[in-house]
């Protein structure tokens with residue numbers, strides 16, 4: 141039975157279609173894997189009854205010769221996606237036992253296409269973090285460990301539960317969101333594939349908002365092909381989100397395996413950082429060589445405003461967060477802590493409901509938006525954002541099809557090891573990923589090698605707006621050359 145959890149999404153789909161396998165069997169194997177993996181803390185809510193029922197309905201549809209592109213496929217859902225009738229908390233105490241009366245557009249499209257829900261995955265509180273340690277439900281442990289060591293490692297964040305669930309083979313894919321790197325960084329840390337599509341590719345309706353001008357949903361999967369299959373179902377126009385683009389969704393899977401001959405790949409010199417581990421340098425060079433042997437042309441490019449991206453992001457994102465999180469006041473959702481009067485009730489509720497990192501963001505955000513500081517910080521950061529976007533546009537206008545960079549400046553690190561004394565230490569994880577959100581571009585992380593301690597390392601490919609297809613073609617070249625990275629089971 142457990143062998144079924146080693147299938148890729150594409151393999152499982154093909155076997156289900158040929159009726160060599162039932163969704164009931166496939167789902168049961170994954171439910172069992174989820175239960176056995178509780179030490180990872182990847183799930184904050186398991187929904188085995190719902191999964192079993194959905195699997196049964198899928199089998200009935202397959203028997204009738206019906207069924208969608210994801211029919212019978214068990215998936216995990218980040219706890220940032222509202223799921224109708226199923227507790228959704230964004231891993232914050234303030235949402236407590238919130239049970240949405242509606243389904244997010246992205247998840248409703250997955251169910252429309254036949255997918256099966258295994259449960260809700262852990263994440264940093266309101267998706268603020270890079271290690272999944274800010275979750276109200278506690279840290280997630282990566283399925284990866286350093287060779288010869290039992291030190292618990294982080295799976296990255298904020299989508300740490302989704303990353304761990306995919307890497308530990310507890311599901312065939314998972315949804316995630318990415319505001320500054322939350323899909324790509326955990327993918328790189330866990331040897332999985334994660335794509336943040338172009339801003340506007342997936343609807344944000346029904347996803348708990350962090351920073352609305354940066355947030356995007358995307359899949360995390362075992363392979364590039366699996367990510368392509370999932371994204372096709374997740375993406376598409378939605379009248380309920382005015383920032384969701386009215387652009388038809390291509391068949392992403394068709395881009396997997398397509399020749400990359402003649403594509404021009406930019407190598408931005410600003411992504412070569414002082415103090416970067418030599419292993420990251422090495423896999424970056426290796427990635428260049430692989431793409432070159434597949435017929436792509438490499439060109440040196442410059443994105444001169446890169447160094448301002450992280451500081452600007454940590455102004456824009458908290459500013460939007462402070463405004464988005466104003467709605468959690470003890471009146472409409474979740475937690476309410478009684479007070480002397482209504483203002484006191486708001487204060488008590490927010491003080492008790494939000495964790496330290498969220499409070500820090502609300503304070504920073506309120507500060508940079510306040511009269512007198514708005515022009516100095518927020519407005520300036522917005523101008524920097526325009527310059528970052530322009531850097532990319534100039535390269536694309538000059539004929540570059542995509543860029544290749546490292547996904548993260550380091551491999552995964554130990555639980556409790558970073559950011560304790562200085563939160564900026566944690567923020568530095570996002571140095572290669574935030575630029576992509578600031579510019580609204582698509583970015584994919586694909587495993588490309590390991591460090592000396594056996595931990596996976598990822599590369600990032602950044603594409604032109606709405607050209608996720610080129611990213612799938614290019615990342616598959618890297619995947620084919622690098623092979624897959626599967627964690628050894630210790631749980």
Ligand code: GLN
Nearest residue numbers: 267268269319320321322
């Ligand atoms: N680590 C970044 C932050 O804490 C990005 C998080 C995300 O993409 N949701 O803001």
